[in-house]
Amino acid sequence: MTAATAPARPAPRARALPSPAGPARLLRIELRRSAMLWLLPLLAVLFYISAYRPAMDNPPFWNIRSAMLQSHAMLVLAPLLAGAGAWTGSRDGRRGMADLIGMTAAPRWAGQLAAWAAATIWAEALYLAGVAVLYGVTADQGAWGGPLWWPVAVGAATVAASIALGFAAGTCLPGRFTAGLAAVAVFLALAGGAFAIQDNAVYAQIWPLNVQGPFPSDSYGIFYPYLPDLAIAQVIFLAGLAAVALGALGLRARAGGRWLRGAAAAVTAAGLVAAGTGTALAGTARLTPHGMVIRALHDAASDRPVPYTPVCSRGGIPVCLQPAYRAYLPAVTAALAPALEEVAGLPGAPVRITQVAVTSVQKDPSNGISFGGAVLSGSPPLVYLPFSGLTLPGEGGTTTADFTLPLRSQVAAPVLNALVGLAGNQGLRGGGPQGIVVGGPPQSSQGTMAQLAVAAALAKVAGLLSPAPPGARTRPGGAVLPGARGGASPGTGTERAAFQRFAALPAAARHAWLVTHLASLRAGRITLSEIP
Amino acid sequence: MNVEIAALTRRFGRTQAVAGVDLEAGPGVFGLLGPNGAGKTTLLRMLATVIPPSSGRLRLLGRDPGGYGGRRQIRRRLGYLPQNLGYYPGFTVAEFVEYFALLKEMPPGRVPGAVAAAVERVDLGDKARAKLRTLSGGMLRRAGIAQAIVNEPDLLLLDEPTAGLDPEQRVAFRALLRDLGQEATVVVSTHLVEDVGAACTEVALMDAGRIVFHGTPAELTARAEGTDAAGDAPLERGYSAVLAAARATGGVRA
Numbered sequence: 068m069t070a071a072t073a074p075a076r077p078a079p080r081a082r083a084l085p086s087p088a089g090p091a092r093l094l095r096i097e098l099r100r101s102a103m104l105w106l107l108p109l110l111a112v113l114f115y116i117s118a119y120r121p122a123m124d125n126p127p128f129w130n131i132r133s134a135m136l137q138s139h140a141m142l143v144l145a146p147l148l149a150g151a152g153a154w155t156g157s158r159d160g161r162r163g164m165a166d167l168i169g170m171t172a173a174p175r176w177a178g179q180l181a182a183w184a185a186a187t188i189w190a191e192a193l194y195l196a197g198v199a200v201l202y203g204v205t206a207d208q209g210a211w212g213g214p215l216w217w218p219v220a221v222g223a224a225t226v227a228a229s230i231a232l233g234f235a236a237g238t239c240l241p242g243r244f245t246a247g248l249a250a251v252a253v254f255l256a257l258a259g260g261a262f263a264i265q266d267n268a269v270y271a272q273i274w275p276l277n278v279q280g281p282f283p284s285d286s287y288g289i290f291y292p293y294l295p296d297l298a299i300a301q302v303i304f305l306a307g308l309a310a311v312a313l314g315a316l317g318l319r320a321r322a323g324g325r326w327l328r329g330a331a332a333a334v335t336a337a338g339l340v341a342a343g344t345g346t347a348l349a350g351t352a353r354l355t356p357h358g359m360v361i362r363a364l365h366d367a368a369s370d371r372p373v374p375y376t377p378v379c380s381r382g383g384i385p386v387c388l389q390p391a392y393r394a395y396l397p398a399v400t401a402a403l404a405p406a407l408e409e410v411a412g413l414p415g416a417p418v419r420i421t422q423v424a425v426t427s428v429q430k431d432p433s434n435g436i437s438f439g440g441a442v443l444s445g446s447p448p449l450v451y452l453p454f455s456g457l458t459l460p461g462e463g464g465t466t467t468a469d470f471t472l473p474l475r476s477q478v479a480a481p482v483l484n485a486l487v488g489l490a491g492n493q494g495l496r497g498g499g500p501q502g503i504v505v506g507g508p509p510q511s512s513q514g515t516m517a518q519l520a521v522a523a524a525l526a527k528v529a530g531l532l533s534p535a536p537p538g539a540r541t542r543p544g545g546a547v548l549p550g551a552r553g554g555a556s557p558g559t560g561t562e563r564a565a566f567q568r569f570a571a572l573p574a575a576a577r578h579a580w581l582v583t584h585l586a587s588l589r590a591g592r593i594t595l596s597e598i599p
Numbered sequence: 600m601n602v603e604i605a606a607l608t609r610r611f612g613r614t615q616a617v618a619g620v621d622l623e624a625g626p627g628v629f630g631l632l633g634p635n636g637a638g639k640t641t642l643l644r645m646l647a648t649v650i651p652p653s654s655g656r657l658r659l660l661g662r663d664p665g666g667y668g669g670r671r672q673i674r675r676r677l678g679y680l681p682q683n684l685g686y687y688p689g690f691t692v693a694e695f696v697e698y699f700a701l702l703k704e705m706p707p708g709r710v711p712g713a714v715a716a717a718v719e720r721v722d723l724g725d726k727a728r729a730k731l732r733t734l735s736g737g738m739l740r741r742a743g744i745a746q747a748i749v750n751e752p753d754l755l756l757l758d759e760p761t762a763g764l765d766p767e768q769r770v771a772f773r774a775l776l777r778d779l780g781q782e783a784t785v786v787v788s789t790h791l792v793e794d795v796g797a798a799c800t801e802v803a804l805m806d807a808g809r810i811v812f813h814g815t816p817a818e819l820t821a822r823a824e825g826t827d828a829a830g831d832a833p834l835e836r837g838y839s840a841v842l843a844a845a846r847a848t849g850g851v852r853a
Contacts, residue, residue, distance in 0.1 A: 089707050092701055093698070093701045096701075100689045102689075159685070166647070166679070167681055167699070169649045170677060171702035171703050172704040
C-alpha cells in the first residue's frame with residue numbers, strides 16, 4: 068500500500084445528483100459477470116433440443132415453427148431461467164454481501180434491477196438468436212408468408228417473467244437450494260397449466276404455453292391472419308407477473324427511500340392490475356373458426372382471409388392448394404387421380420378440388436374440437452377440401468403415404484356418393500387410414516343398393532376400398548361394414564354380383580354407361596339387375 | 600465533528616451489544632480496541648448505517664442517518680470494510696471496486712480514475728484484472744480496502760483491516776491510514792494494538808458494550824504504569840490494565 072505515491076486528495080467537492088450513466092455502467096459490469104453467461108451454452112443446447120430440432124422435424128410452416136418457440140421452448144427453458152434468476156437474486160445473501168451492499172448510497176433496488184436486467188438481457192439475446200436461426204432456416208426452406216412474431220413476443224415475455232420470479236425468490240430466500248426450488252416450482256406451474264387447460268378452465272387460457280387453444284396448425288397464420296388476441300393477453304399477464312416480482316423487492320424496508328418505495332409500490336400495483344387484466348381477458352376468450360378471439364382486443368380486420376393465388380395441378384379435375392402447401396401438390400394430385408379419372412367428364416362430377424381452411428369448428432364435451440371433412444357443393448360442383456385430421460408428410464415422422472391414404476378416401480367418398488345420388492350417411496365413408504368403407508341402411512331399397520354397388524365399384528377400380536378383415540361382415544366386394552352399424556345386414560349375393568360386374572367392366576364401357584344412366588341411377592330408378 | 604454519538608445502544612433480542620456509548624471524533628485515525636464480543640463490530644455497523652441504533656443519538660458527517668435523505672448523503676461520503684468481507688468471485692478487482700464506486704453514487708466520469716487510484720493505493724495495480732476468486736486472503740482484504748476508499752470518504756470505517764495482511768503490507772497499510780486520516784475520520788476496529796500504536800491519533804477501548812477508555816495511545820500506554828498488567832508491549836500492557844480496572848469497577852468509563 069502506497070500512501071506516499073497516492074494521488075493528491077482533491078478539494079472538497081460538490082456532490083452532483085446521481086447520473087443516469089451510473090446505472091448504465093452498473094449494468095455493464097453485471098452484463099460482463101452475470102451468472103447467466105455460464106448458462107448460455109446449456110440454454111443453447113436445450114433450445115436446440117426443445118425447439119429447433121422438433122421444428123426441423125416438421126414441414127416449413129411459419130405457424131408450426133413459431134408455435135414451438137412459444138410452447139416447446141418455454142416448457143424447457145423457463146424453469147431453468149427461473150433457477151438462474153434465483154441464483155442471481157440470492158447472490159448477495161450467499162456471498163455475505165449484505166453489510167457491504169446495505170451501506171451504499173444507491174437504492175438497493177437499483178442494484179437488484181441491474182442484476183436482473185443483465186441476466187434477462189443475456190437470456191433474451193440467446194432466445195432471440197435462436198429465433199433468428201430458426202426463422203432464417205425456415206425462410207431459406209421457402210416457407211410461404213412471413214414469420215409470426217406474437218409467439219416470439221410471448222416467449223420473450225415468459226423469459227423475462229421467469230427470471231424475475233426466480234430473482235425475487237432468490238432475493239427473499241437466499242439459500243443454495245432456492246434456485247432448484249424455483250426451477251421446480253416454475254416447471255410445476257407450467258405443467259399445472261396444461262392440466263388446467265385440459266380441464267376446460269377458461270382462465271387457464273392465459274397459460275404461456277397455449278398458442279391458439281386446441282387448433283390445428285393450418286387454422287391460423289395461413290388462410291387467416293394469426294389472431295394476436297390471446298398472445299396480447301399473455302404478454303400483459305407475463306409483464307404483470309414480472310412487475311409484481313420486481314416491484315415487491317422495492318417495497319422492502321432496505322430497498323430505498325420513501326419516494327423509491329412509493330415507485331416500487333406503484334410498479335407492484337400496476338403489475339397486479341396487469342396480471343389480473345391479462346387473466347380476465349383470457350377468461351373471455353372464445354374459440355372461433357380462425358383462432359382464439361378476445362373481444363376487447365380483437366381487430367375485426369384480422370377476420371378477413373389472407374389473399375393468395377392457389378397453386379393448381381393440370382388435368383381433367385384440377386387440384387388447387389393454398390401456396391403454403393405447394394410442396395404437397397404432386398402427392399395430393401397423384402393420390403386423388405385414380406378416383407377423379409373415374410368421374411371426370413360425368414355430369415355432376417366436380418370441376419375442381421379446392422383446399423380450404425379447417426374452419427368447421429365445434430367444441431366437443433372433452434374440450435376438444437371436431438372438424439368437417441371434404442365437402443362437395445355448388446354448381447358447377449366443387450370439392451372443398453380441408454386437411455382436417457391429416458398429418459402432413461414430415462410432421463412427426465409422417466410419410467407421404469400416411470398423408471395421402473386418408474386424404475384420397477376423404478375426397479373420393481363424398482365425390483362418389485354425390486355422383487350416384489347417395490346421401491352422406493347412406494353411402495361410402497372415407498377418411499380412414501385403410502380407405503373407403505361401405506355403409507348403407509339395414510333395409511335399403513333396390514335403388515339405393517344399386518347406387519351403393521356402383522359407388523363401391525368405382526371406389527374399387529380406383530383402389531380405394533378398404534380390404535375386409537377375415538370373418539368381418541361385408542358389403543359388396545368384401546368392403547368392411549362400419550362398426551357403428553350393428554344392425555346392418557351383410558351384402559347380399561345380388562348386390563355383390565352387381566358390384567363385381569360393374570367393377571369388371573372396361574373403363575370406357577363403365578364411363579359410357581354412367582353417362583347414359585347416371586340421372587336414373589341418382590333418381591333411384593336403376594335396380595341391381597340393370598347394372599351391366 | 601464527523602462522528603457524534605451520545606448514549607448509543609443496540610440490542611439484539613435480549614443481548615445488549617452496545618450499552619450506552621458516547622463518542623466524538625473528528626479527522627484523524629481513531630482506533631477501536633476491545634476483546635471479542637465487546638461490541639466493536641456492532642458499533643461500526645451502526646456508524647456504517649447498516650443497522651440503526653436501538654436508542655441514543657447518532658450524527659455522522661453533520662447529518663442524522665435516521666432519515667433516508669440524510670443517510671443517503673452520509674453513505675456517499677462513507678467507506679466501510681466489514682469484518683467478514685463478502686465478494687463476488689467472478690468480478691475482477693477493478694470491477695469490484697468500480698461496482699461499489701457506482702453504488703456510492705460517484706459521478707460516473709470520475710469513477711475510472713478513482714478506481715485506478717484506489718487499486719494502486721492498496722498495491723493491487725498488477726492484479727486489477729484478476730478475478731477475486733484467484734486472490735489470496737490478504738489480497739482480498741486489500742481489495743476490500745480499495746472499495747472502501749474509492750470514493751475518498753470523509754468517514755472511513757475499517758473492521759479488522761489488517762487481518763490476513765503480511766507484515767510488509769501491514770506497515771504499508773498503517774502509512775495509508777495515516778495519510779487518509781489527515782482529512783478524513785478513520786475508525787479502525789482491531790485486535791492488534793501495535794496497529795493502533797503505529798497509526799492512530801486517538802483510541803477507545805470497549806468492553807461489554809461500553810467504552811472503558813478514550814484517549815491517545817500514549818495515555819493508554821501510561822495506564823500500565825504501576826500495575827503488573829500482562830503484555831509484550833507497553834500498549835498491550837496499558838490495554839490489559841484498563842480492561843482489568845474496568846472489570847474490577849463494573850465497567851465504569853475511565
